Amino acid sequence: MLIFVISAIDFHMPPICSPIVRPGRPAEASPMVSKQLSNTISSSRMTDLKELSLVSGKAAWMAYLDIYCLDADGALFDAALLSAIAALSHLQIPSIAMNDDGKIVLVSDEDGQKRAQEPVNKEKRKLTLRSIPFSLTCILHKNYILADPTAEEESIMETHVTVVLDTSGQLISLYKPGGPVLAYTSAIQDCAALTRQRVKELNNFLDKANSAMEV
């Protein structure tokens, strides 16, 4: 029986974002970032998918998360994850009711008619987000760690490490897709320390943005 539906996550790279991307053929990075995002959001357990359930075993919300890259200038995954979290924290689930045929209908407050159906969820509600994940991509070059690289820096240096931590400081994922430079334990720890610092900054930034949006 269907209780909830996992949201479909798509990262799009339209041709406007980079001179490398051409219409008709998708960018190489696009499916990779989509998969990475999907894994991170599901493994972080930041959303309880049961919240998307309307009537147990009968109806659930399907959440589509479409992320568009407008300007590809490095660290695409970091920007995509931040925008995904911002969108989820701003998401409002509309109030709906179930009619006599068992079909789901939106409840509009505008029409003055008395509601015949009892609403399944009484009012617009937000998703509860807990242990929000944030990421930081670093480039490893000789003995140096370069945090948050630009597209130019990424094209020159081949080894990068992406660390994802949640707000409680737990490691959600560590991603190092090959590259000639070996990542020693000390380098990984340094990357994690930089990420921890970045998580605090981004969390404050997100809180400010959310409070500014609330009426």
Added chain:
Amino acid sequence: MAGKGGSTPATYSPSPTTDKKKPSLFNEDLARPDGRSFHQCRPAFFRTGAVNAASGSAYAEVGNTKVIVSVFGPRESKKAMMYSDIGRLNCNVSFTTFATPIRGQGSDHKEYSSMLHKALEGAIILETFPKTTVDVFALVLESSGSDLPVVISCASLALADAGIMMYDLVASVSVSCFNKNLVIDPVLEEENGQDGSLMITCMPSRYEITQLTVTGEWSTPKINEGMQLCLDACAKLAKIMRSCLKEAVSDSQE
């Protein structure tokens, strides 16, 4: 049967009872869904330099319609293309999946790319970049009516930002026809219920039209009135576009 001589072809005339009237978009005091008067355009906002990776780019917001355009090049033409003394223009218009009220509905407008190409081609001095191609890529972030005119105007601004030589900026405006009324810069709701539409793309300084598209039934006086409305609006829009370019230049000098 239609093939047999002497037999009258089957025709259908709706009876007065079944002839349902189209629901009126306009209320009694002749105001539009968003409260504008018939000959009033939506507020417009333009900004250049939206995408760093591009040679030139622009962002446009007209009412709730939001568009971003990137220009790449002039760059080497594809190997398969034949030699050309003049430059080539390549245009592509795409919609985000969330641009329209129904997810993914924007992909219906496949013809927008060729219409954008035709609208801009006459304004660009193609002789200045032989053997190369200029790519103009547009992305509609939010569709709220009059999408193509906004895309064209924004693309023209992006080309100017990229330093592509043009005869003049290109401005575009559309008009919808409802019975006897002409409404300028229609929103999505109005476009869905229109009897006909007219879109003009022009170079206001030269008073030249690069593209004229008419759909539906129009009388000659109505077309003249619609064209004049569009041309006046294009001239005003071009002023806003010019001031945007001047602002960008003064900002870069500072």
